[in-house]
Amino acid sequence: MEEKTKILLCEDDENLSMLLREYLQAKGYHTDLAPDGEAGYKAFTKEKYDICVLDVMMPKKDGIELAKDIRNLNSDCPIIFLTAKTMKEDILEGFKAGADDYISKPFSMEELIFRVEAIMRRTKGKKVKEKDTYYLGKYTFDTQRQILSIADSQIKLTTKETELLTLLAANVNEMVERNFALRTIWIDDNYFNARSMDVYITKLRKLLKDDPDVGIINIHGKGYKLIAPKTEE
């Protein structure tokens, strides 16, 4: 059996951390949460992780301290910091403490996934399974090239179209919550972004109309579900 990549996520904002875990899970990562630096350290000593994502600002022990401690265990586990946007000093401090990368808040979850995968690619070389082509009924959707094809026509999708369709395709025949999609792709789930997402749902529906077995349905008040016939993996 294939081993899942294991991520240790230290973040004191529980909202955020639950959300991130959910998303990482959907992407096939196993994620353990720690609400502060001390808990993070404890978790790190008990389990073997492939990657650590540490908030810089945390109670009890901040991310920088924690990173140093992790490095002291002479671990070469890659570390990604989450920092507030302006804190250039944090970033420097972070690199000194042995960080591999950092992301400034606010960030979209896609961004996090992207960095995680970039690091896994660099370090492990393998282990990134990251599906990049989905088969949806008669459609083929290449997330790398941002191309949706059916029969012999290829349609180039825009970035947002790709992001949204990727999210839906990663959860075919399962519901994706509106807010989850908004926060994943648009970062903020305010009124206007919600309208914007509506617009993109409309666009995707048009793009997907050539196969009657494929479509996006709305679950009132909850979210959307991409419907497509099951295919062999």
Next chain:
Amino acid sequence: MEEKTKILLCEDDENLSMLLREYLQAKGYHTDLAPDGEAGYKAFTKEKYDICVLDVMMPKKDGIELAKDIRNLNSDCPIIFLTAKTMKEDILEGFKAGADDYISKPFSMEELIFRVEAIMRRTKGKKVKEKDTYYLGKYTFDTQRQILSIADSQIKLTTKETELLTLLAANVNEMVERNFALRTIWIDDNYFNARSMDVYITKLRKLLKDDPDVGIINIHGKGYKLIAPKTEE
């Protein structure tokens, strides 16, 4: 045994210099530190360096003075300046004193590495272990000779074309941020340079149009991604 590239780093902020050394070391460079211009000069007379990275603002003897002195030893050792972002005058002075390139603070370490490697590529021609030939679908891209070939046609690329394509090729199938590219290649990420980069993206797309599996796609508001089929290493 392969000789390491030797870098002389003159920088009075010890935090920063230690950090840079660590990073350069990780990238396979040997780095000597000097905390001020005089120490830098002394070090330079004693050792042979492949490249000098000088902070402009330093106690005792500033980077400009030091560069002049280094040039007086009729050395052709490449020099990179570190300057504060706003100090346009420094940059002019620096070039007058014989600089090869400069980086404005704050900069990312990737940026520094990239510049160092670009210079090594230009000057030494050798010694950079960094991959110097990329295989992009049916294309072969020789960064040393600045030649892009497909089938039996060879196209000579200009310096800027080469730099941009190298940056993209070094991150195939991954996004390169617009600003990163701008700051790395054009040094400053202002409006006009951004337009200029657009122009070069267009040129590269034209050059790459003979293999449908290769292309540069835009990630709206973020950056570019060079798409190419995966090849065995």
Next chain:
DNA sequence: ATTTTTACTTAACAAGATTTAACTGGCCTC
């Protein structure tokens, strides 16, 4: 020394992507 070539930048405009706005209709509750 003058012309020619080359690399690159600036300008101007066209096309594309995304968001905002305005309006329409559906669904859900009471």
Next chain:
DNA sequence: GAGGCCAGTTAAATCTTGTTAAGTAAAAAT
């Protein structure tokens, strides 16, 4: 079945990217 919220659609506005051509400056050639 009326009122309120949620979703769908379309078009306009805004912002980003793409393209082409003209402009500039330095290098190379004559």
